[in-house]
Amino acid sequence: MAVKIRLAxxxxxxLAMYDIVVADARAPRDGKFIEKIGTYNPNTNPASINLxxxxxxxxxxxxxxxxxxxxxxxxxxxxLLKKHLQVGVNKxxxxxxxxxxxxxxxxxxxxxxxxxxxxxxxxxxxxxKAARMAREVEINAARAAAIVKKNTVEEPVLEEVExxxxxxxxxxExxxxxxxxxxExxxxxxxxxxxxxxxEAVVExxxxxEAVVExxxxxEAVVExxxxxETPSxxxxxxxxx
Numbered sequence: 001m002a003v004k005i006r007l008a009x010x011x012x013x014x015l016a017m018y019d020i021v022v023a024d025a026r027a028p029r030d031g032k033f034i035e036k037i038g039t040y041n042p043n044t045n046p047a048s049i050n051l052x053x054x055x056x057x058x059x060x061x062x063x064x065x066x067x068x069x070x071x072x073x074x075x076x077x078x079x080l081l082k083k084h085l086q087v088g089v090n091k092x093x094x095x096x097x098x099x100x101x102x103x104x105x106x107x108x109x110x111x112x113x114x115x116x117x118x119x120x121x122x123x124x125x126x127x128x129k130a131a132r133m134a135r136e137v138e139i140n141a142a143r144a145a146a147i148v149k150k151n152t153v154e155e156p157v158l159e160e161v162e163x164x165x166x167x168x169x170x171x172x173e174x175x176x177x178x179x180x181x182x183x184e185x186x187x188x189x190x191x192x193x194x195x196x197x198x199x200e201a202v203v204e205x206x207x208x209x210e211a212v213v214e215x216x217x218x219x220e221a222v223v224e225x226x227x228x229x230e231t232p233s234x235x236x237x238x239x240x241x242x
Contacts, residue, residue: 005066017041051077
């Protein structure tokens with residue numbers, strides 16, 4: 001009877017788990033088996049393997065043939081290496097102590113690699129989780145700020161904004177008005193100054209009156225005769241007053 005070491009499927013749909021079993025090669029995949037020697041769960045990272053290495057080595061030495069997947073599992077767990085060393089011990093090529101020492105060294109290095117990989121995956125997972133949490137905190141803070149802004153009643157500020165604009169327009173227009181007045185003022189002054197020479201023409205015509213003044217000496221003769229009559233009366237009346 002040909003005996004095989006193979007996987008027997010169990011678990012639910014799209015989340016399958018497997019039992020590592022020793023069964024007759026003619027038996028169905030999920031049918032009867034001779035012995036269960038372990039479990040295999042590929043849904044974890046790294047995959048979870050629980051194997052009875054002693055029983056697996058016994059069946060391998062007795063001629064059981066593993067399938068491709070179970071061969072990879074047995075190699076990963078060191079069962080095939082142990083078989084190779086045991087065959088060397090049985091042939092006398094190597095002592096049992098040397099074989100055990102060699103296998104122990106390989107096992108420790110393999111476990112260190114597995115542990116390092118597991119720790120690295122855990123650290124990466126924790127970092128991703130922390131990044132997601134930080135991002136979620138930022139999103140929640142932004143949403144809270146948006147809600148507060150939405151619920152805040154805004155006071156009308158149109159009048160306060162427009163008043164300075166009106167003042168600025170008046171102040172901006174004032175210098176223009178002043179400049180227009182100042183610009184027009186010199187025109188009025190110039191017009192007055194320009195019209196002033198007309199008075200000079202009147203002054204130039206004044207010599208006509210001088211001719212009349214020149215005829216006045218006739219009257220002066222009369223004025224000169226008047227003191228002859230007034231002088232005696234003035235001098236005589238002054239003593240009486242004393």
